[in-house]
Amino acid sequence: MLIYFLNSIIFVLGLYCLIAKKHLVKKIIGMVIMEYAINLFIILIGYKDSGIPPIFLPNMELATFTQQSVDPLPQVLVLTSIVIGMSILALMVAISLRLYEKYKTFDMSEIRRLHG
Amino acid sequence: MLFLFYTLIVFCIIGSIIAIEARNILASVISAGVVGMGLSILFLFLGAPDIAITQVVVEIIVLIILIRSTVSLDNTAITKHRDTFAILSSLIFFGLFLVFAFMAFQGLPKFGEPLMSVSSQYLQNSVSETGASNIVMGILLDYRAYDTLGEATVIFTAILSAFVVLRAKGKKKREERDKIRVGIPGKDDLPETVAEIDEESESVSNI
Numbered sequence: 001m002l003i004y005f006l007n008s009i010i011f012v013l014g015l016y017c018l019i020a021k022k023h024l025v026k027k028i029i030g031m032v033i034m035e036y037a038i039n040l041f042i043i044l045i046g047y048k049d050s051g052i053p054p055i056f057l058p059n060m061e062l063a064t065f066t067q068q069s070v071d072p073l074p075q076v077l078v079l080t081s082i083v084i085g086m087s088i089l090a091l092m093v094a095i096s097l098r099l100y101e102k103y104k105t106f107d108m109s110e111i112r113r114l115h116g
Numbered sequence: 117m118l119f120l121f122y123t124l125i126v127f128c129i130i131g132s133i134i135a136i137e138a139r140n141i142l143a144s145v146i147s148a149g150v151v152g153m154g155l156s157i158l159f160l161f162l163g164a165p166d167i168a169i170t171q172v173v174v175e176i177i178v179l180i181i182l183i184r185s186t187v188s189l190d191n192t193a194i195t196k197h198r199d200t201f202a203i204l205s206s207l208i209f210f211g212l213f214l215v216f217a218f219m220a221f222q223g224l225p226k227f228g229e230p231l232m233s234v235s236s237q238y239l240q241n242s243v244s245e246t247g248a249s250n251i252v253m254g255i256l257l258d259y260r261a262y263d264t265l266g267e268a269t270v271i272f273t274a275i276l277s278a279f280v281v282l283r284a285k286g287k288k289k290r291e292e293r294d295k296i297r298v299g300i301p302g303k304d305d306l307p308e309t310v311a312e313i314d315e316e317s318e319s320v321s322n323i
Contacts, residue, residue, distance in 0.1 A: 003118075004221045005214075006125045010132055010151075012210045017136040020203045025141050025186055029148045032178065033132045036155050040125075043162050046235075049228035050117070053163045054251040056243050066239045070163035071230045072251040073238065078167055079256060080267045086174045087274035093185045094278040109199070 003044060011037035024096040024106045028089065035085045039078045046071030117161070124158045141186045149179045166252050 014037060017030025051070035056062075096106070103111050128151050135147035152175035160168040225231050232239075238255055248254035256264055 001218075001221050001227065003121055003125065003227055004224065005218055006122070006129065008214060008217045008221075010125070010129055012213060013129070013132045013136060015213075016206055016210060019206045020199070021136070022199075023141065025182065026136070026144060028182070028185075029135055029144055032148055033135065033151060036128075036151060039167075040128075040155060040158065043159060043164055043167060044227065045224065046230050047162050047228060048230055051163045053165050054239065055165075056249045056251065058249075062240065062243070066236060069239055069251070071232060071235045072255060073235045075164045075167055075252050076255045076260060078164075079170055079252065080263065082167070082170050082174050084267060084270050084274075086177055087271040087278075089178055090181055091274045091278045091281070093181050094281045097185055098281050 004041070007037055007041050007044060010040070022108045024099065024108060027108070028092050028096065031092070032085070032089060035081075039081060039085075042074045042078050042081075046074035120161060121158065124154055124161075128154045128158070142183070145179065145182045145186055148182070149175060152178065164252075166250070 011034055014030045014033030014035075017033065018027050021027055021030065048068070048070045050068075052065075052068050054069045054072040054075070056065055099111060100106055105111065131147050131151040131154060135144045135151065138144040138147060152171060156168045156171035156175065159165075159171055238259065239251060242251045242254040242259075243249060246254040246258040248258070
């Protein structure tokens with residue numbers, strides 16, 4: 001249970017960075033850290049004690065392989081989510097660079113003030 | 117083995133604290149990269165080599181994108197007007213979150229003993245059904261191929277919208293320039309009242 005708890009501390013740190021920091025790039029970094037924590041959590045759920053990677057080598061027997069291998073399904077979902085996270089990050093950085101061009105600052109509260 | 121996991125996770129926690137609290141934005145970007153690299157080592161020891169490879173590649177691309185967005189721009193931390201209410205309320209909320217998360221973790225299966233009700237079927241049948249010896253790739257590209265197709269759609273949409281946002285020249289400006297070049301009159305140049313139209317026609321006939 002302790003390892004899940006440490007993992008959720010990483011998540012909370014990212015959420016704190018997303019809420020309390022003013023700099024736009026720091027907000028993006030907080031979101032990236034949150035994403036890392038969630039990916040790690042899903043992988044941790046599928047871990048088996050002294051497990052082997054889910055790759056079936058020719059010199060293995062199927063029964064022992066099925067018993068020893070870690071859960072492959074969370075790994076598939078995380079593989080999808082990592083790549084999607086990268087493209088979402090590219091979109092966020094594009095929007096923040098556009099905001100910097102328009103307002104000449106990365107300060108979130110300054111941007112809000114200039115608008116209204 | 118468990119000790120290694122704890123060490124790496126504490127390493128990631130320290131890295132993320134530095135990433136959050138560093139004054140220089142470039143330093144905090146690089147610390148976020150350190151967290152990602154530590155995470156990829158952790159994935160490698162958790163029996164997920166595919167995830168580790170993908171994490172390293174994605175991490176390098178993320179670092180390139182983030183450094184592009186920070187270098188040669190305003191990269192000092194913002195120190196004026198700290199919002200104390202947001203910080204205090206978020207700290208209280210996170211304390212509550214951690215307590216409830218700890219309670220929720222009691223209901224999960226213990227670390228190291230996963231529920232394999234779906235995955236055991238995949239592990240038993242994947243090699244004979246798909247022919248892929250890597251079970252992860254067998255699931256990703258065969259059993260859940262539509263999922264992967266949807267992922268490709270999401271990536272395509274995100275990159276397309278990033279290009280639209282970053283486009284240097286707007287479409288409208290180019291239209292106006294073309295109109296001037298060809299000689300199409302704008303809205304202000306056209307006559308508005310009947311008298312103006314008569315005047316214009318008279319001047320044309322006089323010529």
